[in-house]
Amino acid sequence: MTTILITGANRGxxxxxAKHAAARGYTVIGTARNPGSAEGLNAIASRVEKLDTSDHxxxxxxxxxxxxxxxxxxxxNAGIFPHECDDINDFDTEAFERVMRVNTLGPILTTRALMGNIARSVRKLNISITSNLGSIxxxxxxxxxxxGYRxxxxxxxxxxxxxxxxxxxRGITSVVIHPGWVxxxxxxPQAPLMPDESTGSILDTIEKITAKDNGRFLDYKGDTLPW
Ligand SMILES: NC(=O)c1ccc[n+]([C@@H]2O[C@H](COP(=O)([O-])OP(=O)(O)OC[C@H]3O[C@@H](n4cnc5c(N)ncnc54)[C@H](OP(=O)(O)O)[C@@H]3O)[C@@H](O)[C@H]2O)c1
Known part of the structure; x- marks a missing residue:
């Protein structure tokens, strides 16, 4: 059975x-900063583990x-979008350090900590949820x-x-996926996509990924995005 571990799986x-993966018969390990208050996740996941990705x-x-x-x-998947570092004319340094810690360092350290577990699996996929706003x-x-977010x-x-x-x-395939504006x-509330549509398509795309896709920047539908 396929085991998927999703960070920041308590909402959004x-x-x-996590819901789509559970419905497809995966073993779902969801992480949350506060597992006790993650009711929706506890209802569908095989395991709910505590994880703050900003904390080594x-x-x-x-x-x-x-x-x-x-x-x-x-x-x-866990990520933040603090707007206090949107504009260099009004720029909060602490917010910038925070967004880099959660959105960049968090995935690097989580992959480093779990790459042995991924290498021991059948699918061996290391996926990070990125954004088209990261396109230079x-x-x-x-x-x-x-x-800051970009x-x-x-x-x-x-x-x-x-x-x-x-x-x-080690046989691991690493891909970044943009979920759309959701x-x-x-x-x-202005976003054109609903979470159910985006996340179902992300799972479809993940299921199609092979070693040939290693290093790619895809959107939720599996299309290539510009760096
Ligand atoms: N929504 C969009 O339109 C969009 C577009 C492009 C990319 N993305 C990316 O998609 C991912 C998910 O976004 P979303 O829209 O679902 O955001 P969201 O609704 O704000 O949910 C963010 C999730 O990340 C968790 N999180 C935040 N900081 C964390 C930390 N330090 N440690 C562990 N978990 C943490 C949150 O947990 P708490 O409940 O504890 O805060 C929550 O579960 C993010 O990486 C985001 O950048 C989203």
Whole structure:
């Protein structure tokens, strides 16, 4: 049976992916900062584990708890979008450090902590949820705003492109996926996509990924995005 571990699975896209994965018969391990209050996740996941991806000790503790179990698909999903570092004219340094810690360093350290578990599995997939806002090509066309968030996702994309080569000898395939602009707490009510549609398509795309896709930047439908 396929085991999927999703970070930040208590709400938003993480919970949506967990629901689709459970409905498809996967063994779902969902993480949350507060597992006790993650009612929706507790109702569908095989296991709910505590994880704060901004805390190195928390990541190490999760790896200890999981031990040697194989993880077919790791989804680094947990993320934040603090608007206090959107604009260099009014820029909060602490918010920038926070977004880099959660959106970039968190996935790197979680992958590092669990890469042995992924290597021990059948599917061997290391997936990170990124954003099209991390595309330097798009930003260079003159799209405005979001300095901190864009930098954190561009850095995540670069980390993945590099890690993809560092882990391929262990049979691990590493891919970043943009979920679309989705109506979650982060995406807001104006977003054109509903979480159920985005997360179902993300799972469809993940199911089609092979070793040939290693290092790619895809959207939820499986189309390639510009770096
Ligand atoms: N929604 C969109 O339109 C959109 C577009 C592009 C990319 N994305 C990306 O998709 C991912 C999910 O976004 P979303 O829309 O579902 O956001 P969301 O509704 O705000 O949910 C964010 C999730 O991340 C968790 N999280 C935040 N900081 C964490 C930390 N330090 N440690 C562990 N978990 C943490 C939250 O847990 P708590 O409940 O404890 O805060 C929550 O489960 C993010 O990486 C985001 O950047 C979203």
């Amino acid at each position: 896209l993480g919970l949506g992916m 000790g928390s990541i190490d503790a999760l790896a200890q708890t999981l031990g040697d179990i194989p993880i077919d698909i790791l989804v680094n 090509t798009d930003a260079a066309k003159g799209e405005m705003g979001f300095v 930098a954190s996702k561009a850095a995540l994309n670069m980390a993945n492109a590099t890690i993809a080569h560092q882990l391929k000898d 109506q979650t707490d982060m995406g807001g």
